Amino acid sequence: MNEQTEYTVDTAVRICGVDFKNPIITASGTFGFGKEYAEFYDINALGGICTKGLTKERRxxxxxxxxxETPMGMLNSVGLQNPGVEGFILEDVPFLSSLDTVVIGNVAGRTEEDYCYAVEKVSALDCIRMIELNISCPNVKAGGMAFGVLPESVEKITKAVKKYCHKPLMVKLSPNVANIADNARAAENGGADCLSLINTVGGMAVDWRRRRPVLANVCGGLSGPAVKPIALKMVYEAHKAVKIPIVGMGGIMSAEDVMEFLVAGATAVEVGSANIFDPHTGINLVNELTNLMKRCKIKSVYEVTGSLVV
Amino acid sequence: MKDVLFTLAEKKLLCDGVWEFTLASQEALPPIRCGQFLHLKLDGAFLLRRPFCIYKYDTHSVSLVVAVVGGGTRRLAELSAGTRLSAVLPIGNGFTLEKKHRKILLLGGGVGCAPLATVPVTYPDREYVSYLGFSRASNVMFEKEFGAFGKTVVGTDDGSYGRGGYITDILAADIDALCPDIILTCGPTPMLKAVARLSHQKKIPAYMSGESHMGCGVGACLVCTCAVKQPDGTIANKRACVDGPVFNLEDILL
Incomplete structure (x- = not known):
């Protein structure tokens, strides 16, 4: 008998009372509303999926x-294209309601009122188990990151939407800030139940021959393996600063990467760009992580979270 | 759509910097239609897959036309036969012909001819006329392949082979005599704009296969969008990967 196959591991995690089968969550904006990837594998095997950023109006x-494409990464500037809350309810909620995995509704806005409206509507849906508040999108002029840079505004917007949020509230932090610990504390003070970080890092690509930016929007958000060291540092710093759970993300490509984020202080992780590079990433990571835990005789994810020795 | 493991079976130089790759699969491929494409995974530092239209297909193989335009395609051109490659396919809406479309005009510019070559394979029971444009004699490709489908006119911008001038001007001179029911086209944007004008003037419907920088290639990430006029007159950003790559030339904002 192979000892490795006999060793049983528990990949489940509970965040703010919500049970995830495993700590692998697909990140907002890289997984649509799940349908596209359901053609490749059973997405119910994932810990959770995060919806594309939803706004009050269609965008x-x-x-x-x-x-x-950039060295070991990519820049994007989608700019929160989405069907709006009403369109989402009509077109995507029926499919999401049929899933047996945690669905997190990612919500963005231009104004505080827009945020509150969208949070109230989306968090009231049965299929949505948690809200991820996107105050860190670098690709829209008004709103998005405007709320996510200064700790005061992070606390203010968190406090404002918390009143309207029927489900646990996860605040997604931007790395484009002076001090991530201050922003993490600000979200916690505002009433966030957990945090997710990092969103993309502001960046730019230049086509020098044409003297033009590569992106029509000029600048965009950098993601992929290139940002992993930045993300690990920020997860580590945020974990030290707050008591609420942290969902870490930034350049995760393998189960080894997942472990690094857990050790640095994350309870679960989101996987973004890697879905874009390979449609099977989500399921591969779930399987790889289970095997890695078996090989390393790790019984539970909780043994790993925040286990960093400095 | 399926992620299929291929072996690079054959690599053939079509003209300077342009290769034909034949990829073979052990397992039977999912059904492919004309105008669809695949999303090819490279290796190492190239994280994003590269989209290529399908140029030829059968149950266990596909051919692509790879023009070396940047680092990714240069890396591809270096690969030798026997290399394993995975690709998601088939992707996109492809070209759709209605029963009333009996005489089909295929209009290709450069490597843009490639996706049009699959149309007579999917719809063998139609009449085809092909107009293929290239910059100069040394870049002329596909003449024999399209010749097998019907009358084929080749033009070069500098007049060094076939008829001289832009292929759209050559077609404009002939179109009243040809009277096609529909134009299917693919090529550089200035050419597509000229086809759009011709299609509008002559009231002949035209569909184009477009190209866009892509991310996931499965419809999830929304980075490959192009602006398309909707029936209600509004402009919507549609995904080139799964809403396209074929769009009505009248609706797309080039």
């Missing part, structure tokens, strides 16, 4: 090109 997003 058409930015002009194209919206993507640029």
């Amino acid at each position: 058409e997003g930015n002009a194209s090109p919206r993507i640029a």
Whole structure:
């Protein structure tokens, strides 16, 4: 008998009272509303999925090109294209309601009122188990990151939407800030039940021959393996600063990467760009993580979270 | 859509910087239609897959036309036969012909001819006329392949092979005599704009297969969008990968 196959591991995690089968969650904006990837594998095997950022009104997003490949990463400037809350309810909620995995509704807005409206509507849906508040999108002029830079505004918007939120509230932090610990504390003080970080890092690509930016929006958000060291540092710093759970993300490509985020202080992780690089990433990571835990004789994810020795 | 593991079976130079790749699969491929494409995974530092239209297909293989335009395609051109490659396919809406479309005009510019070559394979029971445009004699490709489908006119911008001038001007001179029911086209944007004008003037419907920088290639990430006029007159950003890559030339904002 192979000892490795006999060793049983528990990949489940509970965040703010919500049970996840495993700590692998697909990140907002890289997984649509799940349907597209359901063609490749059973997405119910995932710990959770995060919806595309939803706003009060339908948005058409930015002009194209919206993507640029960079060394070990990519820039995007989609600009929150989404069907709006009403369109989401009509077109996507029926499918999401049929799933047996945690669905997190990612919500964005232009104004505080828009945020509150969308949070109230989306968090009231049965299929939505948690809200991820996107105050860190670098690709829209008004709103988005405007709320996510200064700790005061992070606390203010968190406090405002918390009143309207029927489900646990996860605040997604931007890395484009002076001190991530201050912003993490500000979200906690505002009433966030947990945090997710990092959103994309502001960046730019230049086509020097044409003297033009590669992205139509000029600048965009950097993601992929290139940002992993930045993300690990920020998860580590945020974990030290707050008591609420942290969902870590930034450049995760493998189960080893997942472990690094857990050790740095994350209870679960989100996987973004890697879905874009390979449609099977989500299921591969779930399987790889289970195998890695078996190989390393780790019984539970909780043994790993925040286990960093400095 | 399926992520299929292929072996690079054959690599053939079509003209300077343009290769034909034949990829073979052990397992039977999912059904493919004309105008669909695949999303090819490279290796190492190239994280994003690269979209290529399908140029030829059968049950266990596909051919692509790879023009070396940047680092990713240069890496591809370096691969030798026997290399394993995975690709998601088939992707996109492809070209759709209605029963009333009996005489089909295929209009290709450069490597843009490639996706049009699958149309007569999917719809063998139609009449085809092909107009293929290239910059100069040394870049002329596909003449024999399209010749097998019907009358084929080749033009070069500098007049060094076939008829001289832009292929759209050559077609404009002939179109009243040809009277096609529909134009299917693919090529550089200035050419597509000229086809759009011709299609509008002559009231002949035209569909184009477009190209866009892509992310996931499965319809999830919304980075490949192009602006398309909707029936209600509004402009919507549609995904080139799964809403396209074929759009009505009248509706797309080039």
